[in-house]
Amino acid sequence: MVGGLLAPNVPWQALVSLRGDLVRGGGVLISDRWVLTSGRNLMGNFSNATEKELPRVYVGITELRHANHSAEVPVEQVIMHPRFQNSSEWENDLALIKLGEKVSLGQNVMPICLPLKEYVEKGRExxxxxxxxxxxxxxxxxxxYLMLAVADHTQCHDYYNSSAHLLRNVPVLNENMFCTEVTRFSENTCWGDAGAAFAVQDPQDGAWYLAGILSFDKSCSVETYSVFMKLSSYLPWIYHVLGNY
Known part of the structure; x- marks a missing residue:
């Protein structure tokens, strides 16, 4: 993450690691037994990777040095979205991680709510x-952490489909994705942030809801937009997995 503020506590945040903790990404606790993340995180985040690898998952930490045995939760199973990378490398970039045991919930570890309505709209932070x-x-x-605003979908689509990006590995946007803009201080997501939640606090009930999962985290100081999977498009799949595995 380029810029941003130190996060005192994000109870739904998980750290997902592969290859002896050499490759790291984010994840989101959506129940006491399940973590939702980017599918690319579980492919080692390399475009030519073809084999899934069981990750290490850590919860309840705000410092990287605390990613140790006491914060690690065993992993039982990884379930990739069935149409992951179906027609493009960034399509359906989601995976669910079933934990080997229920995590103990408390102030530092708590699932985020799945959305009951659409929270993705231009300008929403x-x-x-x-x-x-x-x-x-x-x-x-x-x-x-950063507070990022939802960008205009057409402008983001045109930006990544411009001639300047023809030879670069960038997302081909569809209706199941949305973008956020770089902040006025040029702050943005970067390598290793993929899998993070786009979390929105509902002004009526005060609860935090999961509106998206970060997919394209290569913006850094180079690109204008980060790209997320829109969670409302994937709720049927998520509920199916949670109810059948």
Whole structure:
């Protein structure tokens, strides 16, 4: 994450690690047994990776040094979205991680609510947190967060489909995705933030709801937009998995 503020506590935040903690990404606790993340996180976040790998999952931490055995939760199963990378590398970029045991819930560990309505609309701000890389391309030692605003979908689509991006590995936007804009201080998500929640606090009930999962985290200081999977498009699949596995 380029810029951002230190996060005192994000109870739904999970850290997802692969390859001996060399590759890291975010995840979101959606129940006491399930973590939702980016499918690409579980492919090692490399475009030519073809084998899934059981990740390490850590919950309840705000400092990277606390990603140790005491914060680790065993993983039982990984379920990729059945149409992951169906027609493009960034399509349906979601995976569910079933934990080997229920996590103990409390102030520092608590699932986020799944949405009951659509929260993705232009200009709406959401909370995005992660341990991703900063301006010097090193993982952050402390969990950080940004408040990012939903961008105009057409402008984001045209931006990534412009001739300047023809030879670059960028998303091809569809109706199941949405974008957020870089802040006025040039802050944005970066490598290692994928899988993070776009969390929105409902003004009526005060609860936090999961509106999206960060997919394209390569914006850093280079691109204008981060790209998320729109959660409302995937609720049937999520509920199906939670009810049948």
């Amino acid at each position: 959401g909370h995005v947190a992660g341990f991703g890389m900063g301006a010097y391309f090193e993982y952050s030692k402390h969990l950080k």
